Amino acid sequence: xxxxxxxxxxxxxxxxxxxxxxxxxxxxxxxxxxxxxxxxxxxxxxxxxxxxxxxxxxxxxxxxxxx
Numbered sequence: 001x002x003x004x005x006x007x008x009x010x011x012x013x014x015x016x017x018x019x020x021x022x023x024x025x026x027x028x029x030x031x032x033x034x035x036x037x038x039x040x041x042x043x044x045x046x047x048x049x050x051x052x053x054x055x056x057x058x059x060x061x062x063x064x065x066x067x
Contacts, residue, residue: 006014022030 018030019027
């Protein structure tokens with residue numbers, strides 16, 4: 001249940017604490033920034049995986065040509 005071992009009550013507690021600490025006006029900005037950071041990280045990781053797959057494909061074709 002939930003994310004990892006946190007669970008739903010833990011997530012609710014974290015959200016309430018964030019609301020108290022940052023206030024209702026800053027929370028959407030923080031969420032947006034976190035989402036953009038996560039999206040950028042996923043795009044970078046995806047790009048690295050694609051580069052790695054291209055290298056593997058090139059190595060396989062090179063080996064087939066040598067045979």
